[in-house]
Amino acid sequence: MTRDEGVLDFAVRSVRLWLASAVATGIGVVVTRLVQAYAVAVLIAAPLTGRPWDTALWGLWLAGGMVVARAVLLWVGESVAQTAGHRVTAGVRRRLLDHLLVLGPSSVATRSSGKLAATLTEGGAALETAVVRGGPGRLLSWAGPLSAALAVGIVDPLSGAAIALALVVAQTVGPLWNKIGRKGHAQVFADIAAMDAGFVEAVQGMPTAKAFGATGRVRNRLAAQAERVRLASMRVLNALFTQMLVSRWAIAAACAVVVIRVGFLAADGRISVVAALTVVLITLVAFTPIDEAAKYRHASMSAPMVAAELDAFLAERPVVPDPENGRKLTTLPTRIAVEEVSFRYPGRDEDALSEVSLELRPGRVVGLVGASGSGKSTLVSLLLRLLDPTSGRITVDGHDLRELSQSHWWRHVAVVSQDTHLFPGTLRENIALGRPDASLDQIEAAAAAAGLAAEIGAMPDGYETTVSERGTSLSGGQRQRIAIARALLADPAVLILDEATAALDGRTEQTVQAAIARHARDRAVLVVAHRMSTVRDADEIVVLDNGRVVERGSHEALMSSAGTYHRLVHSGVTQ
Template sequence: METTPMNPNRGGGERFRTPDKPTAAERQQAREVSLRRIARLFTPYRWSVAGVVAIIVAASVVGLASPFLLRAVIDTALPQQDVRLLVLLTVGMVAVAAVTSVLGVWQTWISTQIGQRVMHGLRTDVFAHLQRQSLAFFTRTRTGEVQSRITNDIGGMQSVVTSTATSIASNLTTTVATAVAMVALSWRLALISLVVLPPAIWLSRKVARMRREITTEQQRELADLNVTIEESLSVNGVQLAKALGAGPALVERFTASSTRLIDLELRSALAGRWRMAAMSVLFAAIPAVIYLSAGLPMTRGTMTIGTLIAFTALQGQLFRPLMGLLNTGVQVVSSLALFQRVFEYLDLPVDIDEPADPVHLTAPRGHVRFEHVGFSYPDADRPALADVSLDVPAGTTLALVGETGSGKTTLGSLVARLHDPTEGRVLIDGVDVRRVPLAELAEVVGIVSQETYLLHTTVRENLRYARPDATDAELEQAARAARIHDLIASLPDGYDTVVGSRGHRFSGGEKQRLAIARTLLRNPKVLVLDEATSALDTETERAVQEAFDALAEGRTTITIAHRLSTVRDADQIVVLDHGRVVEQGTHASLLADEGRYATLAA
């Protein structure tokens, strides 16, 4: 089935808009929901996560032996000149470092694998969910915005998803274990060291809130930048810019957006930096306070030199995991803005979804019927279609004519469920198309649009996009039917010729014939031709029309046309005006009535 949208959003529609700024209560609720949903992302890998946590705990416990070994070296082995004990203790230190390093590599490998699988799941879930969205969603949403959510937002989440769980487990375990060891060495000094925790946690929460707001602004600005790139650097965009001399204005727009991104990046990098710097100074001052405390008259003689050195070593080790834990908390909170943007797409309702009670068209004949069909685009002033009832027997031809905006394309799109009617129903062989599985409907109904879209790949792959298992002989047969085989065969690379971006290697008429061949590969029982010959010259149009006439045997064809010469031989012609049927009959009978059709034909 032709994949090009059929004159999308002809009836209007709004662009996809970012939700209004939430209240404090809504932000808190969104935070809680996001944290639960983030945790659920790891559910399929819970045993692997448990294994990583076990490795982290083991590494932390093994690492705690180092300060006690150091104390034994200073207080026992060196003063007593016990070489054997000294060798054992130093070997133990090396062994502890080796074991923790090996465990660290193992833990990193497993956790990175988990994170990458979670990212893969998110990307594919968002892409698959967007594939299920109706045409209306894409007509009101900027393409660059969609790309930004999949690339920038999910990409920005990668470090958080990949390392957050393990970072929290590692730093939390190390912090708790180190604090326990410090208490075991000297509970008095431990109290002095841990007094900095409350202000550190408070400052981290403030920094997290600041960065989350900045991250939201960053992603919006990146989306705008993507839109500018998509609209300005596509082939059609470049042609338009050159034709209108809009290049300097586009550069200015891009520069302004990029400049705003610089400011946001600086704000993000410096958010809370002074607060965290103050914490670093405070942590660095703790050893000096410990040495001072150890030398005061009331504490003199209560600890050995080895205990003091081991304790200060532990205190130094506490700073890194504690700050890591606080920084991870900042990253998680700030990344919630990214998760919410991604979840917003995942939560989009599907307007046109698979039927709950599907009916299969096992041997479709192609009998199409419209029963009191009405359709309105969102926010449109008037309905695009109103009370349209038509019967198109299998194997016959229906031609839809009328002025621009009369509803011809909209009516044709309802047959393939590019839209669903807001009133009435469309039936194929007596079955409402809303009850037919989407993949099956795509096999029954083929569309050739006036807006041909070709992929930036070879002719062969463009044709196989409709039917991947098609043989070369079938490709050639479809191309011959569309009167395009001879041209393809004359090219140096034949069917392996790359069509270029959006098919710009070929003329408009050649692209349209390729689209016709692509659709015919599916051999649909119902053909919807939306001005499919509009880009063809008179001679080529005649050749393609002959091919359509031959192929129409045993096939139901709905033709939408401005050129009335292409519909003279249709079994029935319907004239639409403002979404309503105003005339219906054959070419001869409508001319004899001297009504709207006769006026159009004049």
């Protein structure tokens, strides 16, 4: 998909041959209906006109053959549609996911998780139905009745013209009604998207809602959203039913005119009984493609709106752009320097960080402490290059971090935060997330360093134990230690521990701290913490207050100075 290509054009382009195949099989189905109508007419007319029974038998065999042929064509058409639909959905979702990864976590954090999930999962599905089902259906809704009109016109041009006129009326009134009610349609789709997002967020926030007794309010909010969808949908449906009524009247009138006319023509002997019956039977099935296309009318109406929303999403540019031909480090970094860095969030009047400087080197552990809101998380985001400094710079061996390839830099950094995310799969897969090619011995060593070996060994399936979504089948401490084992196995040049041991008991924390100390012998470690036990042995402790570095030094030196760090420790903020 090119940058200037819309997602709807991309979806159509990706399955053009499949769509052509779907249309071809659809036309084949139309032909079998026309031939079957003639065959059934021969079968019925044979005993009425005194023709030999072998003529009726020929009609029976031909009609049966058309039924079998149509069944085969319908099976082929459905297989084509299923394959094309998978290609559209997979292609669109892959494009959306790739772009989401380009936008990065900082862009995701500002979005409603429910709306984001709905965009990623439902956007491709909506376009699949519109493109794969609705597109060929719309074409066949014209081709089928026109073929019938031509076939009938061979027998009686006036009857063929009546069918063609009914087709034009039936196919024109729909788009005209849609154009008039476009605003109402857009409102329905917007309300449905909001309701879907609300349900996703309600499910995600269910534990919190229950804990605070807010389930009733959540339910009422969802009920209000559903009511808005119902009211808007009913207004659109009323208009749709009116349009359908006009279409049905046009079709019914045309059918009545054709049946009456060929009846008189047959009675006067101007056409044969077989011809009259053929015209009547063709008329009965002439407008079937219109009914089949109507099944996907809603998806076809919504496709441009869904595509516009997806195009707007794909047009967004990342907050932190990845440089073209970004520099790559040829050796492990030996010095990461934060140089007079300031950062201000968009729309804020004050800096989150102001002229912060610190240095990370292999073999040194730097502790970062401060009260909530002091800027610790912002500094971590800057080190990960999820954000870029407003002023100042971060350098890696003298190179500005903004010049490095993001993916290359992220391979040198590992983060363990208090909020640990585990993926569905096995314990082995989760620990080896950063190094999927790691051997079992290496995985076991990382687990042992994180204090997990004994617990995993006691599980029936060991390292092949299945982890549920978000790791809910494990305790908080176990999830935290898996994240630590994952980081240790990745063996990064820079290890950032953001409250990484907060969920661990004292003994396990000592085990993990010892493993981290061993890791720090040739790696740089930044420990962000509230608990003194986590940072007291750090080579340097940097204290942040309102985005500024107010103190730095060892634990003993900072305690003896009786400054901010001393106050944080004794106030219980760092303990």
